[in-house]
Amino acid sequence: MALLTHLLACVFGTGSWVAINGLWVELPLLVTELPEQWDLPSYLTVIIQMANVGPLFVTLMHRFRPGLLKEVAVIYVILSMGVLACLLLAFLWSYTSPIAGVPHSTALLVLTLFLSLVDCTSSVTFLPFMMQLQPQYLTTFFIGEGLSGLIPALIALGQGSGISSCVNVSRVVNSTSGNETTFQMETRYLPAHFSTLVFFLIMTVMMVACLAAFFFLSRQPKVWELSQQQLFPSSITLNSFDQVPEDGAGSGGRGGHPCPKDAGEPGEALPEKVSYPLAKLVFIYLLVAWVSALTNGVLPSVQSYSCLPYGSTAYHLSATLSSMANPLACIVAMFLPGRSLLLLGALTVLGTGFGAYNMAIAVMSPCPVLQDSEWGDVVIVSGRAPP
Template sequence: MASPLGTSALSVAADPESRSALQREGAAVYAAFVIFGLGSWSSINAVFVESSFLVSLQPERWALTTWIVLALQAANLVVLFAVRPLLRKMRLSWTAASAASLILAIGSCFGLSLGGYRHVAVLFGAERSLGLLALTFLGGLANCGSSLVFYPLAATFPRRFTTALAVGEGLSGSVAGVLGLVQNHFQKAGALAFSPTTYFGIEAGVSIAAASALLFIDRHRFAEKLRESQEQRSSFVPVVSEEASSGVAGAPAGQSLMSTFWSFRTPLLALFLGAAFSFGVLPSVNPIACLHYSDGQLVLLWSNVVIYGFDPISRLMTAFTNFRRLGGFIVVFLLAASVVLAAAKAKPSEATPGLFGWPWVVPMANVVFAASFGYARTMAFLILKDASGDSASAEYRYWAAGFAVQSGSFAGSVVSLLLVEVFKAL
């Protein structure tokens, strides 16, 4: 039976004391991947959680989240169409590209912690939170880029470390959510327990911890042994061939972007659709669904928190279970998202208080969505890993999966803008 930390191949024929030392070193690398994953969406998760408080301060009010999604997707477009050619030209390794992503995230959080969210300017004929949106864009460059570079780096290690990275990615939201709950629960005289400035400063510290973990992964001798055990080739950002009409020249022979999408259409479709709702539709629609209720701000906070709480748990379950029928998970998280859309469409008179009333439907639907998509997302990467005979194939397929996530995120944001206008008209 394989070691839970993927170290069994290195501990064969070793004496008990040496095996124990290898297990400890494997655990250290595993923990480093979890901490590294904390930096994947740290700044954006922080903005979304804090938006439940900022809606009362910023000029956009309840439309603030929609503008945040716009800034995020503007960054997403840059990542999809501009960053990749830049990385190709610079020939950055996955480690260097990941470090650049984390540096941007740290800068975004520090800018917000220094009060950048307070800067307001007239934009399109109305006051807009220009500072918040600009720093969200910067954080979006970092976090959207993480989908394209963090996982290919994990592909150069045994599959267990993909789960570790995924758990850390989910926990990045949990940390943001717990901080938001503490900030709200320990209010004094109606004031938050600590200011948004402090909140974003803590999140900057999370990104710094992630960068430190990346340095550990890159420099630790046992991590290098794990890489070697994966028959790794030199891992560089894939290069697009000028002659090829599609695909990546750095891809293994016989593979292209289109052929990869077709061969793995179910896991990649799960990533595309889940990202469309997770990063596009639900962040824009959740505030509208909560707007109908007198305690809407609290309901919105809990809706954000439950997503970030159940997501890492469901990701961790992929280490102990092996449910690969992702079509069923797609149906489940689409139904859960539909419940949120129905709640957003409901008229205020239809809302009833209480545990089983409308206010709690939105958080519960978000629980189901987070749990089903979190599991499906991680399992999709593991399916791609298991189907790859070497690290080169795994790196390329993980990059294709990241592209599916970011494409879905952009598509979801476009749909969300249309939905917001429809719900306003109702």
């Protein structure tokens, strides 16, 4: 039963951001087919940020009308919306209509808004539900959340979307002296191994699997057996900051509070909750806000301008490998946990440096440095992931 619950928690976690991550890794193919072309990442970034009204609404409802919204019901609604939006996207992504006389991908943009509402709202609904389960399943959920970026990236790599090659094409030109043959290089996009329809159908299947996992996860009787620790949910939400006292007594440490013992395991001390000073909490929140702004807003919106000058292959690799960076980092953090604020600050500075390089390349586009060098491709693809 425990192994089954871990599997369900992992599959449930994959549905948190799989739809939006799937859109990002499919961009190298979408930009070659849709009228927005290389401006499409900027459109998607704005729409995804607009979808934050979803978690804002849920938060305000919990604050001013507590108990009115039930996490289970909300999760069913957003997951069903995600399944329907993914299914419609598979068949309607190429549909365009004129807006102010200019053709736009109206179906893709509208459905992206609904998918963004699903993924953004999952951040404030999935975790409260997982807090009602035993704490060990929360780690498995985060593994699944990391896989929501890794799996679409691997599928896109197998699809080979947006990869191009340069072909020398001859043309006959009429002139006063007669017909002349000229040669010029043209970009030819290589056909993908499977279509965008198949890709979005795979995303739909993953959303259906997430919905089914939640259905069975919410109906397992054993995972609902909560201990007395349920009275103190903050000890679960801050689980990643917990420390076990050296004496194992579970009693007062510096800034900590004793945690109640699990009724099912008498005599076993639970981890002690650690509280941080206000200055450190502000520092942590500023780091989170800064890194989130880079990874979710700034860098994705200029990704086409920073990567396009180096070719479609570089853009394809940067879009897919950057989605793989988050789950890989989560896996590394599981085996090498680091809670040092100095380390967090150093990593943030390093990521900011790579982000600044990406912004500088975007500003210099379409003629950035190392454009005709293989090192330029390596640096821009490598520098896209660290933030």
